[in-house]
Every structure is written in structure tokens, then in C-alpha cells.
Amino acid sequence: MAGGIKVKAISGNPSGLLAARSLRLCGKPDLGGSGGRGFEVNAAQRSGGCAVFSLKGIETLEAARELVGARVFVRRKELPPPGEDEYFVVDLVGCAVIAADGVPIGRVAGVVSGPAHDWLEIRRSGGGEALLPVVSEFVREVDVAGRRIVVTPPEGWLDAS
Structure with a gap:
């Protein structure tokens, strides 16, 4: 795909x-400031673990190279809904993280992808950040509408810095 971008x-x-x-x-500087720039998709195909897009207005390899490192956003309505026990990262960021006994731990600052599972990046209420594996052993309930995640972290995790 000439001028295609890999995402x-x-x-x-x-x-x-x-x-x-x-x-x-x-x-990227040429993308119109903080709001970025929208592109119409001409074609898309899978290549390994990535999607490759042909975008209207990006016709050459040189033009595509200018986009390397850009952050890419897709409208939610253009994505299939998440499956059972799947969530959009944007829906998790900002959720309160609460221990199963009701003690507030912090808020989700981000989600880090890993080879075996994802990790919640948690900004702790008392300061600092910590990672918690997103596995059923530790993540007991995700309530996107209620903006909260109930967890049972491993022993010693709450005491770690």
C-alpha cells in the first residue's frame, strides 16, 4: 500500500x-496543533500485529514518514463494541481503584500492554504509582458506568512503594 501508515x-x-x-x-508539528488532523481512510488491511491504512491526502512514502510517531485516535462509534470482560482504555482511565474491603487505593492513570496480560497503572491516593496485573485473581469487578474498579491486590502490594 503506497504511502500507507502502520498503526x-x-x-x-x-x-x-x-x-x-x-x-x-x-x-506532530504538521498535524494542526493539539487537536491534530483528521484523515479519511481509503483502505485498510492487517499486516502482522498492525493495521495498515491508506489515508486520503497521504499518497507517498515520504508523506507517510512524516507521520511516524503520531498518536492515532479512532471514533468510538467506528469501533466494534468491546466483548465480555473487555474495555476501552479510555473508559478505565480515571476510574477509582478500591480494595475489596472498601479502602480507596487510587485512580487508574493508564493501561500498560504486556505480552501475557495488561497492567493497570494506578496513581495511588497517598502518592506514587504502581502497576497491578489485569487478571481475575486481582481485579474483581470493573464498573465502567460507576467509574470504579474493585481489586484484591497480592499480599504486600499495598505496602510497596
Whole structure:
């Protein structure tokens, strides 16, 4: 695909991205400031663990190279809904993290993808950040509508700095 751009999905699975009809790219000087720039998708295909997009207005390899390192955003309505026990990262960021006994731990600052599972990046109420594996042993309940996640962290995790 001449002038195509390769996009790595946060989830590690680019299949859902292939349905996008438009992309917003941000974080590069030529992309219109903090709001970025929208592009219409001409074509999309999977290549390994990435999605490759042909974008209207990006016709050459040189033009595509200018976009390397840009952050890519897709409208939620253009993505398939998440499956059972799956969530959009944007829905988790900002959620309160609460221990199963009701003690507040902090808030989700981000999600880090890992080879075996993802990790919640938690900004602790008392300061500092910590990572918690997103596995059923530790994450007991995710309530996106209520903006809270109930966890049972491993022994000693709450005491670690």
C-alpha cells in the first residue's frame, strides 16, 4: 500500500481498527496543533500485529514518514463494541481503584500492554504509582458506568512503594 501508515493497536489486536472510516492523528508539528488532523481512510488491511491504512491526502512514502510517531485516535462509534470482560482504555482511565474491603487505593492513570496480560497503572491516593496485573485473581469487578474498579491486590502490594 503506497504511502500507507502502520498503526499498532493498544490491545495488540488490530482487527477492530480495520472498520474505521476516519483517523485523527496528533502529536506532530504538521498535524494542526493539539487537536491534530483528521484523515479519511481509503483502505485498510492487517499486516502482522498492525493495521495498515491508506489515508486520503497521504499518497507517498515520504508523506507517510512524516507521520511516524503520531498518536492515532479512532471514533468510538467506528469501533466494534468491546466483548465480555473487555474495555476501552479510555473508559478505565480515571476510574477509582478500591480494595475489596472498601479502602480507596487510587485512580487508574493508564493501561500498560504486556505480552501475557495488561497492567493497570494506578496513581495511588497517598502518592506514587504502581502497576497491578489485569487478571481475575486481582481485579474483581470493573464498573465502567460507576467509574470504579474493585481489586484484591497480592499480599504486600499495598505496602510497596
